Amino acid sequence: MTDYTRILLTARPDKRGIGDYLFTRERVAIPSPAEGEILVKQTHMSLDPAMLGWMSPDTESYIPPVQLGEVMRSSGAGEVVESNHPNFNVGDRVMGMMGWTEYAVSNGKGLNKIQDSISTEMALCIFALPGLTATQGYLNVGKPKAGETLVVTGAASSVGSIVGQMAKADGLRVIGVVGSDEKAKWIVEELGFDGAINYKSDDLADKLAALTPDKIDIFFENTGGPIQQLIYQRMNTHGRIVVCGMIADYLSATPAPGPNWINMIKKRLTIQGFAMPDHFHEVPKLLGQLTPYVMQGKIKYRAHTIEGLDQAVNGLQMLFNGDNQGKMLVKL
Template identity: 45%
Template sequence: MQNLRILLAQRPVGDIKATDFEKREETLGPLEEGKARIRVVYLSLDPAMRGWMSADENSYVPPIPLGSTMRGIATGVVEQSKTDKLKEGDWVSGFLGWTQYADVQPDEVNVVPQTVPMDAYMGVLGLAGATAYHGYKEILDPQAGQTLCVTGAAGSVGSLVGQMAKADGLRVVGIAGTPEKCRWLTDELGFDAALNYKSDDLDAGLRAFAPEGLDLHFENVGGAPLQAALNNMKAHGKIAVCGLISTYNATSVPAGPELSAMIKKRLTMKGFVMTDHWHRFGEILGKVGEYLGKGQLKYRLDIVEGLENAPVAINRLFDGSNTGKLTIKVSDL
């Protein structure tokens, strides 16, 4: 059986380049006892990968070693099993990496129900859904009637945060980067307002939306959108920092936001990563499923065909050209 893996060949400087990777074709040997062979169907491309590719040891996960399979969350099907804990035909999810096939121990993956389309585990019932729920519900502790701003609002996490908030009775403004994305937020997802950070005056737009200030803010981007939110927070407001994607490809340390509002308005800002909460994923995704079951969440995928295209496609996360949860379709289900 032939397999294609994509390895991290060198650490990116600035934007990720196709030459930062190596494509390796190989013949798979016999499956070892106690393991299962997974055929990958969908591979998630996520902004966090940029950090994993760096040499930074002072982070929440160690860097990907050069010459090893590129790290990534994927879903797939058990093709062959030599363990009684996984059976052929099971759907599984886990850190399978940028590969067509992965041989795993049972404790390296989670079996997922086949009651929804498999692609749901890339977004709403995957890492994006868990991240949105934890940051929104457990860090921001929202209350009906409050105002919430979400940056990166058309992304896989931000779009779910805004929809959950609307279902809970909050007023929501999203910040995105194209007119089409802004229309999607208001016309399809039910956001109360949307601002285009490339063309709108964010300070003025947020003041108009929430003259008394924002109660809550969910940050995915950093830079000017974060500064505008800080400027427009209400006293004792809360900020959940999920990502700072605008800084990930920087080749020098970006200037930080002006933080005097943190003192003047006695704000609370907390960062989080979901690797701290793997043990709770079943519980958290069960709660996301309650929103989904009530028809309160919509999601869309931006699917790129073929594992070989992942090294180029990943940059769509950073140039804003993706229109949904960026996903590689590695094989047919």
């Protein structure tokens, strides 16, 4: 084979949401790496909620948007098939930002080697952005203490599930908000959460009150939506709210209004948003914080893997509809 497929972003999202109209597929010749470069054959591609922001024209976000006509941005993992770089050998498995493409040329910047003892799936589900994001938000922003109560929305997601498991390992009471009974069962029976709320079917106020008798010390916000206000109102004095994502509002023409600030004053709450590009220089530190939980068997994961680059758009639709069961991956 002398050519390969890549997918370009060629339109901005509109009221139609995520769909094929945003992208153009093209076949191009497989490139040869120059001096100091490597050629990577991508084997697994990650689909993440942040992609919608990357597709938007917003120039004030934490990362510049993907320009129209460029390969759609994504992280992934693959194998080095040709190397003119002293630090990478043919056969090395690497992960990093590669895009919606079967092959990628890189100078090695931003790519990390995957240890032989770790599967590619595990690397992307835990040690890539999901685990790094969970670690930064939970430990370094949330500042947890044993005995506290943590509520995490998007609790069955790649980030939310790791946050909850780390908190359980640290002796916190953990309540997860999910979008299906299957996900509720998984986080309680498999991951050890103390309780789950199905935001689509439960009486949110009553269920939240029943599951948080000592109210809430840490709120890890991944989704937004109506339960946000209820969680905010049950925060304890000096509680911390970690704002990681707002997927419920990403496709909304009119985002939901935020909480009133009176409770912030009364309870002396700390509310902090964060984005991982600010912390990429701290990756070694974050991995050092995360790895002990993994080595002690405290972190489980599951991947929802679909086959083929052409299925990337369908996978992204599943992610935003909440139809995925685990970290959304595309196997190439």
